[in-house]
Amino acid sequence: MFLIIIHLLFTLFTLTHSISDHPILIVVSFDAFRYDYFAKKVTPNLLRLRERGSYADYINNVFPTKTFTNHHTIATGLYAENHGVLGNSYYDKIKQISFKIGYELFHYDETIIPIWRLNEMSGHGRFSGSMMWPGAAFEYQGKLPTHLQKFDPEWNWYKRVDTVLSWIEDPTKPANLVMLYFEEPDTHGHAFGPKSKEVVEMLQRLDNVSYYLHEQLKRKGLTDKVNVIHLSDHGMTTVTPANFIDFTKYLKPNTYEIACTSPALHVIPKQGMEEEIYALLKNASQDLGHFTVYKKDAIPSRWRFKNNPRVPPIYVVADEGYAFQDMFESVKYFSGRYGFQVRNDSEFGIHGYDNQLPSMRPFFLAVGPQIKSNHKVAPFNTVDLFTLFCAILNIKSTRHDGIYSNIESVLVGYHASMLPIVVIIVGGVTLALLLIVCAAVATLLIIKRQQNITTAAALNKRFPQNFSHSTIEAQHLLEPEDA
Numbered sequence: 001m002f003l004i005i006i007h008l009l010f011t012l013f014t015l016t017h018s019i020s021d022h023p024i025l026i027v028v029s030f031d032a033f034r035y036d037y038f039a040k041k042v043t044p045n046l047l048r049l050r051e052r053g054s055y056a057d058y059i060n061n062v063f064p065t066k067t068f069t070n071h072h073t074i075a076t077g078l079y080a081e082n083h084g085v086l087g088n089s090y091y092d093k094i095k096q097i098s099f100k101i102g103y104e105l106f107h108y109d110e111t112i113i114p115i116w117r118l119n120e121m122s123g124h125g126r127f128s129g130s131m132m133w134p135g136a137a138f139e140y141q142g143k144l145p146t147h148l149q150k151f152d153p154e155w156n157w158y159k160r161v162d163t164v165l166s167w168i169e170d171p172t173k174p175a176n177l178v179m180l181y182f183e184e185p186d187t188h189g190h191a192f193g194p195k196s197k198e199v200v201e202m203l204q205r206l207d208n209v210s211y212y213l214h215e216q217l218k219r220k221g222l223t224d225k226v227n228v229i230h231l232s233d234h235g236m237t238t239v240t241p242a243n244f245i246d247f248t249k250y251l252k253p254n255t256y257e258i259a260c261t262s263p264a265l266h267v268i269p270k271q272g273m274e275e276e277i278y279a280l281l282k283n284a285s286q287d288l289g290h291f292t293v294y295k296k297d298a299i300p301s302r303w304r305f306k307n308n309p310r311v312p313p314i315y316v317v318a319d320e321g322y323a324f325q326d327m328f329e330s331v332k333y334f335s336g337r338y339g340f341q342v343r344n345d346s347e348f349g350i351h352g353y354d355n356q357l358p359s360m361r362p363f364f365l366a367v368g369p370q371i372k373s374n375h376k377v378a379p380f381n382t383v384d385l386f387t388l389f390c391a392i393l394n395i396k397s398t399r400h401d402g403i404y405s406n407i408e409s410v411l412v413g414y415h416a417s418m419l420p421i422v423v424i425i426v427g428g429v430t431l432a433l434l435l436i437v438c439a440a441v442a443t444l445l446i447i448k449r450q451q452n453i454t455t456a457a458a459l460n461k462r463f464p465q466n467f468s469h470s471t472i473e474a475q476h477l478l479e480p481e482d483a
Contacts, residue, residue, distance in 0.1 A: 018169055018171060019168055019174050020126070020168070021125065022126055023393055024225055024226045026164065026213075028228065028230045029071065029179070029231055029232060030184065030231075031182065031187075032184075032190075033232035034194060035362060040203060042200055042207065045208070046230065052374070053373055053374075053375070053410075054365065054366050054367075054375040054376070055363075055375075056365075056376070059361065059380060059382050060361070060381045061381075062079055062383065063304070063305055063354065063355040064086070064352045065234040066234065066260075066351065068085050068135065071181075072085040073382050075133070075136070075179070075386070076114050076386060076400065077383050078112065078386075078401050079305070079401050080303075081305050081311075082304075082308075082401060083108065085108070086266075087261070088100065088260060088261055089101075089260050090259055091266055092310075093268065103139075106135040106138055107140075108308070110141075114135070114136070115128075116130055117140045118397075119177045119395060120143070120145070120146065122393075126176050126393075127146040127167075127175045128147070128175060129146065129148065129177070129178040130145045131149050131160050131164050131181060132155070134151075137151065147167040147170070147175055151183075157182065158212055161213045164180050165216055165220065165222075182206060182209070184205070184206060190236075191337070192338075196347065227366065227367070227368030227370050227392050228367055230365050230366070231364045234351045234362055236350070237350060237353070238321065238350075239327070239349070240346060240347055241327075241328075241344050243322045243323065244323050245318065247281060248325055251277060251280055255270050255273050256269050261330075261352070262352065263291075263317060263322065263323050264316070264317045266311075267313070267314040274314070277314060278313075281293040281314065285316075290319045291317060291318045291324070292319075294314070295313065295315075296311050299311070299315055303354075320354075320357055327348070370412060375409070375410060381406065384402040387400065387404040388410070388411075
């Protein structure tokens with residue numbers, strides 16, 4: 001019976017600790033989900049989540065409005081000039097090569113700590129997971145997140161959700177923070193444009209997988225324990241081949257390098273060629289129109305971009321709805337992959353423009369035990385998200401560019417279900433009572449044994465020749481001699 005009680009108590013405590021003791025947060029990113037895609041009225045489940053929780057009409061993201069730049073800002077709370085991810089690639093002037101997705105791109109400054117790393121560094125059994133989050137597949141401070149799945153677009157979306165939930169329910173290292181990434185509607189938005197039926201289909205699929213995530217949380221009894229933030233990194237706008245600008249026709253071959261992708265390109269002149277190439281590009285801008293040429297120092301300060309050694313000597317930015325010559329290769333790839341003919345008026349999607357443009361705005365909504373319900377917050381900045389994550393996770397933030405007061409109104413006190421607490425208390429009291437009973441039994445056995453020893457010693461002293469008397473006789477003989 002004793003062993004059965006111990007087993008039941010162990011099982012009880014195992015169940016109560018199957019998720020983290022810390023606040024739990026899932027951050028879900030839909031790449032290039034523009035803030036006003038909700039107006040397409042194909043995402044009823046996400047709209048219901050907005051009513052259940054808190055939301056903003058849009059977020060002010062950072063320039064350039066690119067995927068890697070903004071995902072790293074979400075993760076670190078820093079502007080591009082401070083975290084160094086200036087686009088989807090950059091040119092290293094020392095090594096004289098371009099770096100695309102890889103360790104180098106995300107490690108301009110080794111002291112920068114993304115949220116998944118900060119969570120684990122905060123200790124006390126905190127564990128992080130990354131499901132394909134851009135940049136999280138590389139070590140920071142020499143460590144990867146405890147749970148990690150590198151980017152693989154072939155992974156089924158529902159499998160991604162199931163895996164994330166298995167990390168949260170991991171019996172030995174339960175994640176209390178998971179970053180979950182979906183590459184849509186960005187992929188189809190680039191290939192067919194933001195107004196296409198293909199993008200509508202992707203929005204419907206994302207809405208369905210969002211419903212699945214929250215239904216699974218409900219089925220597992222985790223709705224009142226897990227906070228979920230749905231957001232995006234940037235928007236998307238339309239561009240056609242008629243608006244592709246080839247400025248290379250104005251430049252001499254082999255006198256420059258180009259990094260990153262439209263609509264904002266890094267131009268790196270060969271040594272001694274900077275002034276000449278700048279002048280030629282200014283001429284091209286005047287002749288062709290629809291793009292601006294900047295020397296590094298003249299890049300607008302409000303972009304929080306130019307004060308970084310990775311910034312090129314010359315930076316060219318297209319006007320909204322225009323792109324550069326690199327888009328011809330992209331269009332060739334899309335037509336080959338999806339099997340369509342390209343016309344001059346074929347619509348494609350592009351992002352990376354000025355972050356003040358409405359077409360570049362991402363969305364935000366959040367639900368969970370620490371999130372106010374049916375609450376609308378004023379538009380805030382992407383850099384503020386880091387402070388929100390830290391507040392939800394109850395960890396101390398590192399350096400960042402965000403302002404917590406911009407976002408704190410979405411939070412309430414933690415009101416998770418009291419059932420786990422009750423179970424823990426009952427289990428603890430039961431275990432304590434069991435230990436008391438065991439201690440009492442052990443004490444009685446010790447007393448009994450001591451009595452037997454005392455009895456034997458007394459008998460041996462008074463009647464050494466009759467040491468084998470019965471217990472009753474022995475007790476009688478131990479009475480005082482004058483009784």
